[in-house]
Each structure stands twice: as C-alpha cells, then as structure tokens.
Amino acid sequence: MAPRPARYPQQDSSAGRYIYCITDFLHQLTEGRAGEFYEMLSARYAHQYKTTYKHQQPTGVVFTLSCRTRMIWTYDKTEEVVFWGCVSVLLAALLHVLGLCSWWTVFPTTWLLSGGASLILSSLTVSSSGKAVLVTGCDTGFGNSFALILDRLGFRVFAGCLHAGGEGANHLRREGSSRLHVLQMDVTNQEQLDKAAQEVKHLLPEGEVLWSLVNNAGLSAFGEVEWVPLNTYRKVAEVNVFGVISVTKTFLPLLRRARGRVVNMSSVAGTIGRGVMSPYNLTKFAIEGFSDCLRQEMMAWGVSVILVEPSNFSAATNINAQQWISEQGDQMWGSMSEEVRADYGKDYFDTLVKFAKTQANSGEKDMTSVLHAMTEAVTKRYPRVRYHAFDCYYFFKQKAVIHLPEWLSDLLYITRPPLRQLSQQKTTAQTKLD
Structure with missing residues (x-):
C-alpha cells in the first residue's frame, strides 16, 4: 500500500x-x-522499534524482548471491542424498534466506527523526548527488564534498587545507556526516598520532567492464616502497601507538575482471593483500592493512575524462591502454638509446604505480556485504568470469581487437586480431633 x-x-x-x-x-x-x-x-x-535483544535476568531467566510499541492484540482489547459491539446491538435495536433505521445498517456501521475509534485511540503514543520514568524494585524481575526497555525507548530512567551495589544494579549499569541512573531505594526507608527525590531533581536536565512513576517493588509470602506470624503480615504490607504509598507521596509533586502518571503493579491476586496466600493477597487488594482512590483525586491535576495486573509469573520473576519458602515454613512451624500444630498436623503442614515449592516454578516463564502492558501504561496517550497481563485460564477465572455466585466459583476453582487432597486431610484431622 x-x-x-x-x-x-x-x-x-x-x-x-x-x-x-x-x-x-x-x-x-x-x-x-x-x-x-x-x-x-x-x-x-505504532512507531515500531526494530531493536530486538536477548536479555538475561540476574535470576538466570533468559528471554527475548522486542522494543516496540506497536499495538498487540490482548484480552483487554477483545473486551473493549465486544463492549462496543454490545452497545451497537442495543442502539441498532432501539432505532429499529422506533422505525428510524434498519438494524442491519446501524449495527455493523456503529460497531465498526466505535470499535475502530477505540482501537485507534488506544494505539496513540506519547513522545519519550523530555520525559523521565522512575521504576522501583529494579534489582530483578519485571523492574530490571522494564528499566532497560524504557531506556531503549528513549526515556530517562531512574531505576530504584534495594541494593544499588548488587548484581541487578550492576547489570543495569552495563546494559543501559547514559540516560539510565541507578538509585539506592528501599521503599520502606523514608530517608532513602527523600535522598532519591533530591537525586532525581538534580539529575533531571533543564526542560525534562518526571513523567511516570512505576511502583514495582514487591514481596510475597504464603501460609494459612493461623500459621503466618503477624510480623510476616506487617513485613509484606510494609513493602507492598506502605512502600507504594510512601514512594507515591514522595514523587507526586513532580508528577503533578508534569501532568504525568502513576503505574502501580498489582496482580490478579488483587481481584481473586486464594487460600494460603493471604499475606500477599491482602496487599494487592489494598493496592487496588488505593489506586482507585488516588485516580479520582488526581483527575483534577491531569495525572493518570494505572494498574497492571499480571497473573502467575513466579517462574519468570523468582518471587517465590524455594529457599524463601523453606525459611518461611520453618518460621511458621516454629511460631505456631502447640494447639495449632496438633490440630493441623505435621503431615498436612509438610504437604502444603511441598506444594508451595512446586508452585514456585509454576506460571509463565516469558514476561513479555507483562512488560508490554507496563510499556503501554507508560507510553500510551490514552492509557487504560487497568491492564490485564494473563492467559485464557486467568481471564475466565477472574470473570467467574467476580461475577458468579461464590459457591459456584469455589466449586470450579477451589476444589481442584491437589487442594482437594489437602482439604480432605484437614477434614480427617478435624474428625480425629472431634
């Protein structure tokens, strides 16, 4: 053409x-x-970027990233097109009943125009010139990879690392350009956050603005509610919730002046509760609520607040390392009361810990869908409020859990093996206790 x-x-x-x-x-x-x-x-x-490079995570995960911002078809876009199709059906039916137009004329035309318009608007991008992005949790995982992607797209990148002298930070220094700056940033340490804010202001050249903040730093934990010590709940919440709030409050004045955006990394676990994951689940539910409140407040300032909701990427990010699971298991068993130990039994406890270790290497190994969602959240002129980075299974599971009666969604998703076997073991233990 x-x-x-x-x-x-x-x-x-x-x-x-x-x-x-x-x-x-x-x-x-x-x-x-x-x-x-x-x-x-x-x-x-789409402003396609042909740069393709093989990227090796500090965790050893190797995958190929393609630095481009062209439109990729996702479940979000499918939902949007289907939504406008439903609107078009209703509008066509109304006009047909009123005798104003033929249904077969109105429906395809309206769907074509509305669906096409939504896709076109969602494909428009902003220029990276004069814009900087701050990303937290860049030691490994999504943050480490995303910092390099933003660098290759032309943004100035401030990569916050828990260990600025660690392997992940050094990897960013080697692979990144002069626009990528590594910052020491423990999101639970306000003194470090204030120092990082001063560094950002100092490193921003004249005419550049802090365009986006990506709250990516996170921590996970597992265990049944009766097992998990309160200090574990507090530790996870300190990073996943209060850390996000602290970083956001620290850099929000710069973002407001730039009329930029805040991107918060949530999870499908922020919309779907899952047994033995309450320490992590509750923090992601909190981030969903915090982001919705902040989004409404920032509308007057022209600041967008966006959520990215990945599914299970444990294998790619190593967020649930087996050593970490073993340490949590030892801590939980050691902190339990004798009564709780007797009620659940060591066999049941060991079975669940073993199951958690098998899940540590489960899920997606390719982070491309999440990185693409994060890229769209930062670069699109009209970003979505929520980006869902998950496969067909989690797409339908999320819809089922949210919209179906609880007894039905539990029957579909909670009683599958091996959780069914664990439930039977628990029932047997309760019967013996009675």
Missing part, C-alpha cells in the same frame, strides 16, 4: 489524524483492502 504523506502529515492534530483514519478505513473497506489499511495504520501510528 503506497504511503500518503500529503494526507497524513506528522504535524496533524490527533483529531485530524483520527478523522483521516476513519475516512480512509471506510474507503479501504469498500475496496476490500482493510488488511492493507491496518498495515499502514500500524506503520504510521
């Missing part, structure tokens, strides 16, 4: 380009060349 530089000038306003796109789409559709139009649209608006 030949380019049309005269009709698609780079300096056109967003509204002008949008009108051109819709007009040309209808024209190409009538000629049966919608596929060629999509290719043109991707090339024109």
Whole structure:
C-alpha cells in the first residue's frame, strides 16, 4: 500500500489524524483492502522499534524482548471491542424498534466506527523526548527488564534498587545507556526516598520532567492464616502497601507538575482471593483500592493512575524462591502454638509446604505480556485504568470469581487437586480431633 504523506502529515492534530483514519478505513473497506489499511495504520501510528535483544535476568531467566510499541492484540482489547459491539446491538435495536433505521445498517456501521475509534485511540503514543520514568524494585524481575526497555525507548530512567551495589544494579549499569541512573531505594526507608527525590531533581536536565512513576517493588509470602506470624503480615504490607504509598507521596509533586502518571503493579491476586496466600493477597487488594482512590483525586491535576495486573509469573520473576519458602515454613512451624500444630498436623503442614515449592516454578516463564502492558501504561496517550497481563485460564477465572455466585466459583476453582487432597486431610484431622 503506497504511503500518503500529503494526507497524513506528522504535524496533524490527533483529531485530524483520527478523522483521516476513519475516512480512509471506510474507503479501504469498500475496496476490500482493510488488511492493507491496518498495515499502514500500524506503520504510521505504532512507531515500531526494530531493536530486538536477548536479555538475561540476574535470576538466570533468559528471554527475548522486542522494543516496540506497536499495538498487540490482548484480552483487554477483545473486551473493549465486544463492549462496543454490545452497545451497537442495543442502539441498532432501539432505532429499529422506533422505525428510524434498519438494524442491519446501524449495527455493523456503529460497531465498526466505535470499535475502530477505540482501537485507534488506544494505539496513540506519547513522545519519550523530555520525559523521565522512575521504576522501583529494579534489582530483578519485571523492574530490571522494564528499566532497560524504557531506556531503549528513549526515556530517562531512574531505576530504584534495594541494593544499588548488587548484581541487578550492576547489570543495569552495563546494559543501559547514559540516560539510565541507578538509585539506592528501599521503599520502606523514608530517608532513602527523600535522598532519591533530591537525586532525581538534580539529575533531571533543564526542560525534562518526571513523567511516570512505576511502583514495582514487591514481596510475597504464603501460609494459612493461623500459621503466618503477624510480623510476616506487617513485613509484606510494609513493602507492598506502605512502600507504594510512601514512594507515591514522595514523587507526586513532580508528577503533578508534569501532568504525568502513576503505574502501580498489582496482580490478579488483587481481584481473586486464594487460600494460603493471604499475606500477599491482602496487599494487592489494598493496592487496588488505593489506586482507585488516588485516580479520582488526581483527575483534577491531569495525572493518570494505572494498574497492571499480571497473573502467575513466579517462574519468570523468582518471587517465590524455594529457599524463601523453606525459611518461611520453618518460621511458621516454629511460631505456631502447640494447639495449632496438633490440630493441623505435621503431615498436612509438610504437604502444603511441598506444594508451595512446586508452585514456585509454576506460571509463565516469558514476561513479555507483562512488560508490554507496563510499556503501554507508560507510553500510551490514552492509557487504560487497568491492564490485564494473563492467559485464557486467568481471564475466565477472574470473570467467574467476580461475577458468579461464590459457591459456584469455589466449586470450579477451589476444589481442584491437589487442594482437594489437602482439604480432605484437614477434614480427617478435624474428625480425629472431634
């Protein structure tokens, strides 16, 4: 398809380009060349980055990242298109009942225009020029990889690390450009946060702004409620909740002046409760509520607040390392009262710890879907409030748990092996106790 530089000038306003796109789409559709139009649209608006590099995490996970911001089809986009399809059905039915238009005329036209408009608007990006992004938790996992992606996209990056002299921080220094700055940042230490804020102000050149804050630092823990010591709940909440709040409050003045955005890393665990994961679950539910409140408050300042909700990426991030699980298991068993130990039994406890270790290497090993969601949250001109980075299983599980009666969703998802076996062991232990 030949380019049309005269009709698609780079300096056109967003509204002008949008009108051109819709007009040309209808024209190409009538000629049966919608596929060629999509290719043109991707090339024109996606600003594809061809840089592809093999990235090795400090944890040893190797995967290939493609630094580009072109539109990739996701479950979020599917939901959006289906939503506008439902709206179009209702509108077409109403106009048909009123005798104003034919249903077969209104429905496809409305769906095409509304669905196409939503996809076009969601593909528009902001320029990285003059913008800086602060990412916490860059020692390993999502944060380490995402800092390098932002660097390659042209942003100035402030990578907050718990250990600024550690392997992950040194990896960023080696792989990143001069725009990537590693900061010592323990999100639970306000003194370090204040010092990091001063460093950010000092390192920001004249004319650059802090465009985005990505709260990525996190900690996980497992165990049944009766097992987990209170200090474990406090430790996880200190990082996952109060750490997020502290970092946000520290850098929010800079973000407000830039009319930028806050990106909070939540989880599917922030929408779906799961037994033996209460220390982690409660913090992610808290982040969901905190983000919704902050989003409403920041509307007046033009600051966007965005949530990214990954599913299970334990294998990719090593957030639940087997050594960490063993240490938690020893701590839990040692802190239990004799009564609780007797009620649950050592066999049941050991079975669940063993199950937790097998789950440590479960889930997705490729972080691309999460990194893409994080990239869209930072770079899109009209970002979504929530980005869901999970597969088909978690897509339907989340919908089922939220919308179905609890007895039905529990039957579908809670009583599957090996949790069913663990439940039977617990019932047997209770019967003996009675």
